Structure formats: structure tokens, C-alpha cells
Amino acid sequence: MFFADRVSKLHGSAIREMFKLLADPQIISFAGGAPSPALFPSEQLADITAQILKNNPAVALQYGISEGYTPLREFVQSRMKAAGNLGDSDNLIITSGGQQALDLTFKSLINEGDTVAVESPSFIGGLNSIKSYNAKIKAVPVLDDGLDTEALEEIAKNDKIKIVYTIPTFQNPTGITMSLAKRKKMLELAEKYDFFILEDNPYGELRYNGEEIATMKSMDTDGRVIYAGSFSKILSAGMRLGWCVARKDIMEKIIICKQVSDVHTPVLTQMAAYEFCSRYSLDEHIAKSRELYKTRCNAMLSALERYFPKDCSFTRPDGGIFLWCTLPERIDTQELLKKAVQKKVAFVPGATCESDDKSSANKIRLNYSLPDEGKIEKGIKILSEVIAEQ
Amino acid sequence: MFFADRVSKLHGSAIREMFKLLADPQIISFAGGAPSPALFPSEQLADITAQILKNNPAVALQYGISEGYTPLREFVQSRMKAAGNLGDSDNLIITSGGQQALDLTFKSLINEGDTVAVESPSFIGGLNSIKSYNAKIKAVPVLDDGLDTEALEEIAKNDKIKIVYTIPTFQNPTGITMSLAKRKKMLELAEKYDFFILEDNPYGELRYNGEEIATMKSMDTDGRVIYAGSFSKILSAGMRLGWCVARKDIMEKIIICKQVSDVHTPVLTQMAAYEFCSRYSLDEHIAKSRELYKTRCNAMLSALERYFPKDCSFTRPDGGIFLWCTLPERIDTQELLKKAVQKKVAFVPGATCESDDKSSANKIRLNYSLPDEGKIEKGIKILSEVIAEQ
Numbered sequence: 213m214f215f216a217d218r219v220s221k222l223h224g225s226a227i228r229e230m231f232k233l234l235a236d237p238q239i240i241s242f243a244g245g246a247p248s249p250a251l252f253p254s255e256q257l258a259d260i261t262a263q264i265l266k267n268n269p270a271v272a273l274q275y276g277i278s279e280g281y282t283p284l285r286e287f288v289q290s291r292m293k294a295a296g297n298l299g300d301s302d303n304l305i306i307t308s309g310g311q312q313a314l315d316l317t318f319k320s321l322i323n324e325g326d327t328v329a330v331e332s333p334s335f336i337g338g339l340n341s342i343k344s345y346n347a348k349i350k351a352v353p354v355l356d357d358g359l360d361t362e363a364l365e366e367i368a369k370n371d372k373i374k375i376v377y378t379i380p381t382f383q384n385p386t387g388i389t390m391s392l393a394k395r396k397k398m399l400e401l402a403e404k405y406d407f408f409i410l411e412d413n414p415y416g417e418l419r420y421n422g423e424e425i426a427t428m429k430s431m432d433t434d435g436r437v438i439y440a441g442s443f444s445k446i447l448s449a450g451m452r453l454g455w456c457v458a459r460k461d462i463m464e465k466i467i468i469c470k471q472v473s474d475v476h477t478p479v480l481t482q483m484a485a486y487e488f489c490s491r492y493s494l495d496e497h498i499a500k501s502r503e504l505y506k507t508r509c510n511a512m513l514s515a516l517e518r519y520f521p522k523d524c525s526f527t528r529p530d531g532g533i534f535l536w537c538t539l540p541e542r543i544d545t546q547e548l549l550k551k552a553v554q555k556k557v558a559f560v561p562g563a564t565c566e567s568d569d570k571s572s573a574n575k576i577r578l579n580y581s582l583p584d585e586g587k588i589e590k591g592i593k594i595l596s597e598v599i600a601e602q
Numbered sequence: 603m604f605f606a607d608r609v610s611k612l613h614g615s616a617i618r619e620m621f622k623l624l625a626d627p628q629i630i631s632f633a634g635g636a637p638s639p640a641l642f643p644s645e646q647l648a649d650i651t652a653q654i655l656k657n658n659p660a661v662a663l664q665y666g667i668s669e670g671y672t673p674l675r676e677f678v679q680s681r682m683k684a685a686g687n688l689g690d691s692d693n694l695i696i697t698s699g700g701q702q703a704l705d706l707t708f709k710s711l712i713n714e715g716d717t718v719a720v721e722s723p724s725f726i727g728g729l730n731s732i733k734s735y736n737a738k739i740k741a742v743p744v745l746d747d748g749l750d751t752e753a754l755e756e757i758a759k760n761d762k763i764k765i766v767y768t769i770p771t772f773q774n775p776t777g778i779t780m781s782l783a784k785r786k787k788m789l790e791l792a793e794k795y796d797f798f799i800l801e802d803n804p805y806g807e808l809r810y811n812g813e814e815i816a817t818m819k820s821m822d823t824d825g826r827v828i829y830a831g832s833f834s835k836i837l838s839a840g841m842r843l844g845w846c847v848a849r850k851d852i853m854e855k856i857i858i859c860k861q862v863s864d865v866h867t868p869v870l871t872q873m874a875a876y877e878f879c880s881r882y883s884l885d886e887h888i889a890k891s892r893e894l895y896k897t898r899c900n901a902m903l904s905a906l907e908r909y910f911p912k913d914c915s916f917t918r919p920d921g922g923i924f925l926w927c928t929l930p931e932r933i934d935t936q937e938l939l940k941k942a943v944q945k946k947v948a949f950v951p952g953a954t955c956e957s958d959d960k961s962s963a964n965k966i967r968l969n970y971s972l973p974d975e976g977k978i979e980k981g982i983k984i985l986s987e988v989i990a991e992q
Contacts, residue, residue, distance in 0.1 A: 214764070214798075216713050216735070219855045222862070246665050254659030261870075262652035269644030273838035275636050308698060308864040315863055319734075323606050324714065341862045344709075345606070374604070408604075448663035450869035465609045472612070472731045473705055473863060474698040479840035480651075481868050 218344045236556075240591035242578040243558040245384065245533060247445050248508075251501050253488060257448075260487040264480065272480045278470045280306025280455075281482035287489050288441070288455050296430030297439050303463035305456050305470060308477045309449075310414045310442030313456035315341045316473065317410050317438050318375070320465040322347050326374040329367055329407075331359050333536075333565035333572050335384040338377055338412060342567075347374075349567045354383060358390025361397045368405035375408045380428060382415040382532025385565045385577035389530055395428050402436045414442035414454075417498050419531035420506035435459030443485060445533065445581075446498050451481045504581075505533060511585040512578065515592035521600050526578075533581035536562075539574045543602050546573070551601075557594045608734045626946075630981035632968040633948040635774065635923060637835050638898075641891050643878060647838075650877040654870065662870045668860045670696025670845075671872035677879050678831070678845050686820030687829050693853035695846050695860060698867045699839075700804045700832030703846035705731045706863065707800050707828050708765070710855040712737050716764040719757055719797075721749050723926075723955035723962050725774040728767050728802060732957075737764075739957045744773060748780025751787045758795035765798045770818060772805040772922025775955045775967035779920055785818050792826045804832035804844075805922035807888050810896035812920040825849030833875060835923065835971075836888050841871045894971075895923060901975040902968065905982035911990050916968075923971035926952075929964045933992050936963070942988045947981045 213220065264272050279285060285306055292298035307313040314337065322328060322345040330339060332351035342349060350367045353360045359378055367373060376398070380390035390398075402409050411428045429439040435458075443453040458466060470476070488494070509529060516526050516537070526537040539545065545561035552558060560579075562572030580588055603610065654662050669675060675696055682688035697703040704727065712718060712735040720729060722741035732739060740757045743750045749768055757763065766788070770780035780788075792799050801818045819829040825848075833843040848856060860866070878884075899919060906916050906927070916927040929935065935951035942948060950969075952962030970978060 214711065215852075215855055216709065216711055218713075219710050219858060222855075222858045244665070249660035249664055252659045252663040254655050254663065257659075257663070258652045258655035261655060262648045265644050265648035265651060269642045269647075270639035271840075273642040273644065273647070273840045274639055275634070275834075275839045308868075311862070312864045319606065320609050321604065321606055323608075337862070337865065340858075344859070344862050444665075449665045450661075450663045452864060452866070452868045462605075465605055465612075468609060468612045468730075469734070472701070472727070472734050474702045474842060475727065476842070478698075478842045478868055478871050481870060 218346055221343055222340055239553070239556045239558055240583055240587045240594070241558045242580070242583065242591060243560050244579055244582055246582045247449055247501070248504055248581055251504060252448055253492070253497065256488060256492060257484055260491070261480065261484050264483050264487065268483070272483055274479065276476045276479040276482070278305070278467050278476045280477060281479055281486060284482045284486035287486055292441070292457055295427070297427055298457050299432070299435070301435055301459055302457050303460045305463060305467055306477050306482060307454045307456055307470070308474060309444060309452040310412065310440050310454035311337050312473070313440035313454045314338050314410065314412060316466045316469045317440070317456060317458070318342055318345050319469045320462060321375055321408065327371045329364055329373050329376040330567055331378055331383065332567065333385050333562060333575070334377065334567070335379060335412065336564055339567050342377065351567050351571070354386050354388055356388065358388060358394045359398070361394050361401065365401055368401060368407070373405060373407040375410055376402070377410045377412065379412045381413055381425070382418065382529055382534070384415070385534050385560065386536040387527045387529030387532055387534045389425065392425050395426065396431065398428060399431055399436070403434070407436070409437045410440065411437050412440045414440070414445055415532035417446055418502055418505055418533065420502045420509070421530040429457065438462065446494070446501060447485060447488065451485060453477065453481060453485055502531070508580040508583070508585060508588060509535070511588045512580040512592060515589045519593045519596035521596060524599065533579055535578050535580070537576045537578060539576065539599060541574050543574050543599065545576045548598065548602065552595055552598045555594050555598055557591045557598070559595065608736055611733055612730055629943070629946045629948055630973055630977045630984070631948045632970070632973065632981060633950050634969055634972055636972050637839055637891070638894055638971055641894060642838055643882070643887065646878060646882060647874055650881070651870065651874050654873050654877065658873070662873055664869065666866045666869040666872070668695070668857050668866045670867060671869055671876060674872045674876035677876055682831070682847055685817070687817055688847050689822070689825070691825055691849055692847050693850045695853060695857055696867050696872060697844045697846055697860070698864060699834060699842040700802065700830050700844035701727050702863070703830035703844045704728050704800065704802060706856045706859045707830070707846060707848070708732055708735050709859045710852060711765055711798065717761045719754055719763050719766040720957055721768055721773065722957065723775050723952060723965070724767065724957070725769060725802065726954060729957050732767065741957050741961070744776050744778055746778065748778060748784045749788070751784050751791065755791055758791060758797070763795060763797040765800055766792070767800045767802065769802045771803055771815070772808065772919055772924070774805070775924050775950065776926040777917045777919030777922055777924045779815065782815050785816065786821065788818060789821055789826070793824070797826070799827045800830065801827050802830045804830070804835055807836055808892055808895055808923065809921035810892045810899070819847065828852065836884070836891060837875060837878065841875060843867065843871060843875050898970040898973070898975060898978060899925070901978045902970040902982060905979045909983045909986035911986060914989065923969055925968050925970070927966050927968060929966065929989060931964050933964050933989065935966045938988065938992065942985055945984050945988055947984045947988070949985070
């Protein structure tokens, strides 16, 4: 075939393909990973964009710099500095969503055949990006307190790991949060076995239970941690705004890759996000999101307790937008999905979240940020019935 | 080093680095490739974005599909169909600017070591993308009537060419347009030697002299031509909107690469572009652009005739936004640039537009879309004096 090897092993994201079918308004979807539109500050953004385009069109509609619109970049930099996620030797770029922060990092660092350790299960968009650079992927199980650091060390002993890709906080798809002890262990291992860590943190600000746990980036002393952030879950997903923090030498390469990918992120959306954050309080806005998602998470947990078959189990996230269910071994959740969709309920089958497309065949990812409490209750009831029929 | 090989050979785009220095409002810049902000329909877009965000925020601010916002995609599809650039076996994706259309095409098709033929000189963003996939680059001279097809055939005889990257109409950086005969010859060669052609056409609608020449895509019978289009020069550069047309099997891979790169192009900017095109006439808007750029091109040509040293020559574009000057062999234009910037005039040195970073050392690219007629006259006079001093 004439295609590049890198794409021949990529299938389209099953989640995104499904997303199209879910246009049917009858379907209760736990499948996506979308924020609630009830939280979009649309009136404010309407006024803001109109003012930007009236007062400053020569900036908003013209080419900008690859690093990002300077006021937004400085705003995010000071937020990251305050959170301990931007050290003196680090730099920050605004990206076209969190996905691009991952992709540019992998593009800058991975050579064909390099070993990249990933969580099993993990985020399909991250996994596909790694695959597209022809890396050798090693999957490390996610335990109740996060990635299995012992299994990771076993891999590191036998194989030169280049990067570990991890979502330590409210992980996609499990909702699990890595313990502080494990985060410290990860940094130790990175030093000992000389690898980088890509800490993907799109959900970190959405904590509604328990104590905040320090990011690995905030404890990183020698620039081994690259940090990816996103506005998708705290402001708007469709605006495609994210950021990446990395040591200056790595960031230089990431900026060059950004130029090659799309020159720069649209200026208008960056200006609008900046204006929103400077006129209003992003923290207050996030607080509203946390409250809503807490209510919805609790609604889903109650429904699962009430309706879910007793031989099924599920995680109890302290934040974020996903939880992860384990069904009896005999159930193939890709098959289950077809039956569920007939009953107008959708979820993400576990195998979709695995680098081998096979493991976690009896698991499912459930999203609770998009459907409201009524739909959550109704959808979980239907899903429980579909499972019970198996 | 720990960087991926693909980025170790990329330097940041000299043009984009320069762009930052040009913030000095005193500088007359012929260096960029930006559209005139006088043409931005900012009042209309201000009303449009405010209405979109008030009436349809749940679409504008939410995740969209990787193929693009459907109404915009259909609008561009019908435009492309009318222009003969979208055949029955083709498909179209909305991209984050024309640059992403190039990058996703190369990502989908180029394996390490594949031979890619490019024009000498060519567009730095295209060249860097090709380099980032570790292709073997073969440079083919651009003659007065476009790429040297005989030189291309010589290369094809000795080497398996995978893709030819070309900007046949109002080429960047030369402003030269490929003749119809050569376009047909290119298609013959593509068939004979089994290669693809990436026809990059961001300037094609900006013709102000001479007769329209059929695109290669419109004469393509077996899906060998991939077509990249852009809104950057006809609506807004900062909105980062472009598109790519390719045979369905190739487009499938491009869509997957898009998912991995940035999931989708921002919905708000796509909706705004669509609303503008459906409420107003894009063709009328483009006609205004053509008129302005014709005036500015003529202003630059007159100034060059009046002031430029007699041992220098320059191209006379029939459209687009660039022309290309040849100075005496002894002049290194990278050095010349430093002197010109001291006198507050900037341009792009020729070597920047070459895949080997060396050829065209005595050439310069001049942009006339951004500076107004007064600045063009003044800047060319100063530049001519700087050259004469050499």
C-alpha cells in the first residue's frame, strides 16, 4: 500500500465514530467526554467576541505567533506558576486543544521503535498519537491508586523507556487518581531509568471529593515532566484550546512542530478565552463545573448502586467526568454496546481504551458530565437491564 | 540527543521568527505573507459571532466532528465541485489552515526515506512538514512557466517519487504560474511514474491579470492529485481555516491523522466563516481582495522599475501576493536583510525558501499584500538604495 506505515495501524477512533451516530436525540449517551453545555458562558463570550472583532480585528483575524496570543499565554503561565507547574527553566505554548499538546510532545521526542509506556487502560487520543510515531508501546496496569509502578520498573529494567504517558488525576477512562507516594515513585524511576513523563491533566481542576494531590510537574526538579493542560473541560471543548509546559530545550522543538502542524492556534478563540478569564473569574467558573459534575457523579453512583447487577463493580472518582465499570468476564462489551444502542443507551467499550484493542473486553467507560441527572438515572437503569439479560 | 530525528533537522521558520521582530511599527515589511487587514469583514463577523454564541452555543462551544462543521464543509464542497476540484471519488475535510492540509497529507503518505519532489524555491511551511517526516527531498527548479517538468522526469527515472509538492498558481515565493501544458505534462508523469501530486492552491482565487488556468485537480482522472485550499488569503488568516480534497481512501487516513493532531478545527470559527459565506457573497469579497492586491502589485512593480538597480530582475505575477527578485550573484541576501532592517525595511531572503537552505542566496521574496501603496513606494526606494550600496 502507498500509505505511511504510521497510519496503517490506526483505525479511526471508535469513540469519535460513535459520536456521529449519537446525533439521535433519543439516545442517552454515556459515551462521549464532552463538558455540559449548561456551563458554557455563552452570553459573556458573545459580547466578548463582538467587542474583539469590532475593536481589534487586525489582531483577531490576522496571523499570530506560534507560541500563542501573548496575553492568554501570560495568563496561563501565571496560573501554572501559582500551581507549581511552571518552573524557571520551563516554557509554555498555547495549543489547539489538549490533544495537540500530547501530539506535539510525542512528535518532538519519539523516534520509530522508541519504547513508550502507557497506562492500561488509557485515553485513545493519546494512544493513537503514540502509535502514529511508530513507538513500541508497553502497557502498565492502572491499580486502585494509579499506575502500577512496580510493573513499570520491571519494564524499565529490560527496556530503555523514552516516555511514560500518564493521566494521574481522575484518569481517562477509569476516574482513578494516582497517590502521592506513587507520583514520587514515578519521579524517582524517571531519574533512575532516565525517561520523560508526559503528565496529561485535563481534568485536574475538577476535584469534588478529597484533598488535592500535588502534580508530578510541581515536584519535578530536573525537567523530566512535560505537562499538558486543557480548556476543554473548564471553559469550552469546541474552542480547541490547551497548553503544554516543558523544559525550554524541549519547548523549542515543540514550537517548531507547532509551526509545521498548523502555524498557530486561531487568534480569535485565544483572545476570547483571555478576555473571559480577565473579566470574570475562571476559578469561580470552574467551581460551578465542579458542583454540577459532583451532582452528576453522585447521581450515577446512586443509580449504579441501585440498578447495576451485583456481579459488576465500578470506580468512585473524586473528580473528573468518567467512571469505569467491570462486568463479568463472559461479557464482551463491544457486543453489549450494540444491544445497548438498540435500547438507546451508549457507552465506551473497554477495549477501545487499550493500546492492544483487546484487553478490558469486559469493562466499560461511563461519562456523567453531559447527561443530566434524569437521563443518568434512566440510562443506568436501561443499561443494567441490558447487562442483566446477558 | 533525546529529540526525535524528525525535529533535529528543523530550524524554526526564519520567516516566523522575523515576524516577531516586525512588531516595530516603523518597519516597512515585505517579509510576511499576510492578507491586508483592510479586507477583514470585521463588522459582519462581529455580528455573526455574537449571534452564533447567543443562538447556538451548544454547537459552537462543544466538540465537533473531525471532518469539519457540516454546513461549512458542504459550502466548500459545492464551491470545489463547481470549480472542478472535487470529483465523485473525492472527499473533503476542513483543516486548521492550509498548512494543516499539507501536513496531514504528508503524514498520511510519507514513510521515512520516501522521495518527495519539491519546487526550488518553495513554501517553507510545506518544506518543513516534508522534512519532519524524514523524506528524501529532490528539488526541481521553477522556470518562467512553472516547475521544470524535464528535470522532474529525470528524477522520476532514477528514483521512485512518492509525491510532488507544487504551488502551480502564483507560486510562493516566486509569484510564477505553471502553464496549462506543464500541468498536463505533470499529470502524464504522475501516471507514468506512479506518483501523487499535492496541489497547494492558497492564492489561486487572487488572479488579477490574464486568463484562468485549469487546476491539475480539475484534470485529474484517477485520484492522483490531492488539493489544499485556504481561507487565509480570502477571508482571514488568523481564523486558521483551510481544506483538503483527496480520493476517499486517502481522505480516510487524513481524517484519522486529523483526530490525532487536534481532534477537530474550532467550531466557532467554522460557523462564523460559514455564516459569512451564506449571508454575503464570498466571490464579491474576493473580488475586492483582487482589486486591492492588483493595485499593490502594480505599485510594487512601478517602484521596482523606477528604483531597482538595473542589474536586478523581478517576476511579474498575474495574481497572489508575492514577487521574486534576482540580485547580482555576489549579494548574499541573508546579509542584505540585516542592513535593510537597519534602514527599516524587511523581506524574505531566498535561501529561506529552499529545501537545502542554501540555493537562491542572491534572491529575495517580496510581499505586497500587507503594506499600502505609500509604504511600497517608500520601502522599495530604501531597499534599492541598500542594494545599490553593495
